[in-house]
Amino acid sequence: MLSADPGPARPEEPLGYHQLHRLGRQGIGWSALALFVTVVVGYVAANVVVLAVAVVADLAGTTVETDPVTPAGLTALNLVWAVAIPVTWLALFAGHGLRPGWLASVVGRVRWRWLVVCLGLSLVALVATIVVSMFFPQQPGAEVSGELNDWSARTRDFVLVIVLLTPLQAAGEEFAFRGYLTQAFGGLVGGRLAAPVAVAVPALLFALAHGAQSAPVFVDRLAFGLVAGALTILTGGLEAGIAMHVLNNWTAFGLALAFGDLDASLTPDGGTWWTLPGTLTQSFVFLGLVLWSARRRGVETAWEGGVLEGPGSRR
Secondary structure (H helix, E strand, O other): OOOOOHHHHOOOOOEEHHHHHHHOOOOHHHHHHHHHHHHHHHHHHHHHHHHHHHHHHHHOOOOOOEOOEOHHHHHHHHHHHHOHHHHHHHHHHHHHOOOOHHHHEOOOOOOHHHHHHHHHHHHHHHHHHHHHHOOOOOOOOOOEOOOOOOOOHHHHHHHHHHHHHHHHHHHHHHHHHHHHHHHHHHHHOOHHHHHHHHHHHHHHHHHHOOOOOOHHHHHHHHHHHHHHHHHHHHHOEOHHHHHHHHHHHHHHHHHHHHHEOHHHHHOOOOOOHHHHHHHHHHHHHHHHHHHHHHHHHOOOOEEOOOOOOOOOOOO
16 A cells, blocks of 8 residues: 555545545455455354353263353354454455554554443433333233342353353444445445445344334334444444443343343344334434434544555654
8 A cells, every 4th residue: 555645645535434445455356355255254253152162061961052041152253253353353444455453443443442332322321211111011921020049159150141242243233334334335336326335235134133023123223233333433443332232232232131031132033113212212212322422522524545655654
């Protein structure tokens, strides 16, 4: 990558998050190579992870099961998605010649302070969800009841897995769907359609990736993907989406483990439209809070260093 003077190196318009592939190699061929790397390496890595967890579980006298789920099974599920982080890093480098930090944000790294702020804002949005949900009927067969489940060694193991590994699982999904796929579609589609396509297509794939589900659950996940995708572009990075995703999963798994059925929480194929007001409130309150805070804090939302200046010359 050539280095140029600051004047001519700067493009007419800054590069948004979904345009960062323009800093490296571009074109369908390079994107196809990156996709090949993602599929092949991801498949191999996922199977290695499952095998490794199964071996450790066997030594510990347990098994990797997902129906019903065991702590080892939840560990495997979390780690399978966690490996998406290094896999997408490798795809970005192999296909586009860019270092991993450009999947995190437009400044080429994770903005940790901003991530912590987003976690705090996600708590506020969660409170708004609880308040709104009180005014709507509880769905029949909900995963959460009013009675606290008994504490056991199995519960302890689940708590450790949820606290330690669920953030990696959530981050892995964000790096895959709001990270690489957002940049891939943003790079392949030009003009005014780039941003809408870069948000909508990964959101649709994200919802479909969760398998069989009812229409309300699908719409809920699609809405989550759309909001997280919009935040990724509007704030110039994955921090807001990761924060919202981590808190959502911690809350869902934690409540199901404490008051309900963790298996039902992992595969919520039921659901009613009454659940949507609460979850949509959370998404859109979080969207508003993050955009307000990003504006006040001056969060960088675009790369302004210039295409010819190169991704490795700053930060």
